[in-house]
Amino acid sequence: MFDLFVAKILLAGVMTAVLAGALGSILVWRRMAYFGTAQAHAALLGVALALYLGVDVRLGIVLVSLLVGLLMWQLQQRSDLSTDTQLGILAHGTLALGLVLLYGSGLRINLDAYLFGDILAISDRDVVIIAVGGGLTLLLLWRFWSALLAVTIDYELAKVEGFPVVGTELLYLLLLSSMVALSIQLIGALLIVSLLIIPVATARRLATSPEQMVIGGALLGSLAVVIGVFVSLRSDIPTGPVIVVVSTLLFILSRLLPARGD
Amino acid sequence: MAKSTATMSNMPPINRVGAELISATDLSYARGGRIILQQVDISLCRGEIVTLIGPNGAGKSTLVRILLGLCQADSGQLTRQRALRTGYVPQMLKMDPGMPITVQRFVDLSPYQRDMAVIDALALAGVADLVRYSMHHLSGGELRRVLLARALVGNPDLLILDEPAAGVDITGQQEIYSMIKAFHQQYQTGVLLVSHDLHLVMAATDRVVCLNQHVCCQGSPDAVRDNAAYLELFNAGELAVYTHHHDHRHGIDGRVVHKG
Numbered sequence: 001m002f003d004l005f006v007a008k009i010l011l012a013g014v015m016t017a018v019l020a021g022a023l024g025s026i027l028v029w030r031r032m033a034y035f036g037t038a039q040a041h042a043a044l045l046g047v048a049l050a051l052y053l054g055v056d057v058r059l060g061i062v063l064v065s066l067l068v069g070l071l072m073w074q075l076q077q078r079s080d081l082s083t084d085t086q087l088g089i090l091a092h093g094t095l096a097l098g099l100v101l102l103y104g105s106g107l108r109i110n111l112d113a114y115l116f117g118d119i120l121a122i123s124d125r126d127v128v129i130i131a132v133g134g135g136l137t138l139l140l141l142w143r144f145w146s147a148l149l150a151v152t153i154d155y156e157l158a159k160v161e162g163f164p165v166v167g168t169e170l171l172y173l174l175l176l177s178s179m180v181a182l183s184i185q186l187i188g189a190l191l192i193v194s195l196l197i198i199p200v201a202t203a204r205r206l207a208t209s210p211e212q213m214v215i216g217g218a219l220l221g222s223l224a225v226v227i228g229v230f231v232s233l234r235s236d237i238p239t240g241p242v243i244v245v246v247s248t249l250l251f252i253l254s255r256l257l258p259a260r261g262d
Numbered sequence: 263m264a265k266s267t268a269t270m271s272n273m274p275p276i277n278r279v280g281a282e283l284i285s286a287t288d289l290s291y292a293r294g295g296r297i298i299l300q301q302v303d304i305s306l307c308r309g310e311i312v313t314l315i316g317p318n319g320a321g322k323s324t325l326v327r328i329l330l331g332l333c334q335a336d337s338g339q340l341t342r343q344r345a346l347r348t349g350y351v352p353q354m355l356k357m358d359p360g361m362p363i364t365v366q367r368f369v370d371l372s373p374y375q376r377d378m379a380v381i382d383a384l385a386l387a388g389v390a391d392l393v394r395y396s397m398h399h400l401s402g403g404e405l406r407r408v409l410l411a412r413a414l415v416g417n418p419d420l421l422i423l424d425e426p427a428a429g430v431d432i433t434g435q436q437e438i439y440s441m442i443k444a445f446h447q448q449y450q451t452g453v454l455l456v457s458h459d460l461h462l463v464m465a466a467t468d469r470v471v472c473l474n475q476h477v478c479c480q481g482s483p484d485a486v487r488d489n490a491a492y493l494e495l496f497n498a499g500e501l502a503v504y505t506h507h508h509d510h511r512h513g514i515d516g517r518v519v520h521k522g
Contacts, residue, residue, distance in 0.1 A: 029361040150371050153357050160330050160350040161373050161416070207362040208396070 006233070008127045009119050013225035013239075015134040016183040017195065021203075021218030022141050023179050024196030025210065026172060029152045033197055034084060035072060036176060038091035040192040042068035043180050044098030047114050051107055058129065061181035068094055069173040095189075117188035117240035119229060126185060133182050137175050144171060149210060186225070187240040195221060198247040202254045220250055280308030283346060283420045283452045284329060289338035291324055298324050299335070300476045308419065309450040311443075311466055313483075315457050316473035322456050325473060326424060329454070347374055349413030349451075351423040355405065359398050365408050366393045374416030383415035384408070387441055403430045406438065414445055420452045421445075427457065439466070474512055 027036050043061045050060025068090055075086050102111060113121060141148070147168045150158040159165045180192055187195050203216025228243035285305035291298045298321045306312050316322050327333045328340065330350060357363075369380045384390045387407040392400065400408060406426060413421055421442070427435040443466045446453050455467070471480040510518050 025361075029358050031358055031360075146371060146373070150373070153361070153363075153368070153371070154352070154355050156330075156332055157350060157352060157355070157412075159332060160348050160422075163373060201360075204360060204362065208364065209367060210361055210363055213362055 009122055009229050012127050012130040013186055013229055014222045015130055016186050017221030017225045018218040019134050019137055019179050020195045020221050021214045023176055024200045024217055025214045026152055027196050028200055034087045036193045036196055038087045039065040039069050039176055040180050040189050041091045041095035043184055043189040045094045048098045048101035058181040062177050065180050066177040115188045115190050116238040117186050119186050119239040130182050187243055191240045191244050194244040198251050202251045205254055282307050283343050286340045289335040291335050302477055306452045306454055308452050310468050311453040312469045313455045313457055313467040314471050320474040322473055326456055347416055347418045349418030349421045351409045351413050353424045363397050365395050368397050369412045369415055372412050372416045376415055378415055383411040386414055387411040403434045422454045424456045
């Protein structure tokens with residue numbers, strides 16, 4: 001059964017996987033997995049605040065997770081606590097605050113949808129937002145790709161060479177927040193980082209350039225998403241966990257193959 | 263020039279010195295109640311090779327970071343020529359092995375407009391044969407040369423090298439210094455080298471600046487450069503021994519103790 005509804009789901013899902021390939025590669029190269037987790041967990045607080053204020057949930061997510069990203073970015077500059085301690089506090093602090101607000105609100109909402117994703121509830125408007133937001137993100141990534149690579153490889157060398165280092169960092173935080181907002185429906189706040197990391201980590205062994213890793217990650221992520229969507233359509237299992245399980249299996253398989261890249 | 267600076271030699275510099283590229287006056291920097299730099303004056307002109315020497319903890323790295331714009335002095339002035347192209351060779355690279363990247367691509371990331379191909383820059387640095395290799399399987403010396411190629415490909419006005427000889431054997435040091443010298447002669451680049459070794463200084467250096475929180479003294483290394491016995495001792499044409507005449511001593515707290 002391949003109807004328009006399934007096509008729309010797949011379009012949104014594949015777009016998300018492609019974004020995850022690019023943003024996830026940078027996340028891995030920068031060792032920011034936990035940073036991404038904190039931004040994703042903060043999404044729940046964004047959901048709660050958006051519901052209270054009656055604005056679009058995605059807007060709430062982008063703003064709160066960007067705010068948390070900026071806060072962590074600032075804290076990293078100078079602090080007596082290590083980065084992982086700070087991230088642990090912010091990630092779970094914001095997640096818990098979001099849960100308290102959502103349960104305390106008395107609103108009848110499907111919390112599981114935000115935690116694990118509920119792609120089957122997707123509307124035409126959601127698909128348009130994901131397609132346009134995703135397209136815009138890809139455009140910005142393409143435009144600033146060299147700067148993103150240079151800053152990722154060595155911040156100080158990039159700064160000396162005149163790359164706009166602060167602007168590039170802020171752009172990445174913004175794009176990561178947008179990614180969280182765009183993908184929460186597909187995979188849920190708790191599992192977003194898996195989609196960002198696992199497919200690109202699988203692609204790493206086969207890649208010899210940064211772009212190959214991005215494209216490989218996008219393809220593997222898309223494969224996992226397509227499988228996840230179909231399993232989810234035929235069963236009661238939410239899409240997010242299936243996508244992550246498939247990605248993880250692909251990762252394990254790749255480790256059994258001999259390495260081609262460097 | 264600060265009072266504590268003593269010019270060691272009046273010999274004219276060997277290289278043709280042009281417009282001032284970068285100049286810092288009265289730089290001071292302290293962290294955690296500890297003075298790291300105190301009223302430091304330093305400047306560098308086009309076509310000039312300056313070697314900054316000093317013991318560990320003398321503030322060399324901090325001074326270089328200030329000159330590179332990577333950190334801010336507490337006080338003092340820093341003037342840089344407009345649109346200065348700076349080539350920087352750091353001691354190492356903090357790159358995650360998760361990123362697959364070849365030497366070619368890494369050097370190609372230099373943002374400066376260029377009239378030199380990546381492969382030519384690599385050839386200048388003596389590592390053209392590494393062009394297709396991964397950045398993650400280079401030896402320390404190879405990485406240093408690839409970093410040098412990245413700095414050279416942009417045809418910089420100012421080349422700043424942080425301990426280019428650290429961790430490289432004496433032949434390798436000599437080669438790196440030859441490359442810097444050849445590039446400098448061709449393009450009249452200003453070169454700032456940092457070294458913690460008081461004895462090994464590039465022979466083509468116009469001026470040696472000795473730093474220990476403040477500029478202790480500066481001058482040309484030529485007093486010893488022509489000394490055949492010293493050159494023979496090190497068996498290295500590009501290396502010379504810089505004999506250092508302090509006009510004062512430092513107490514164990516780093517403060518200046520004047521003689522007499």
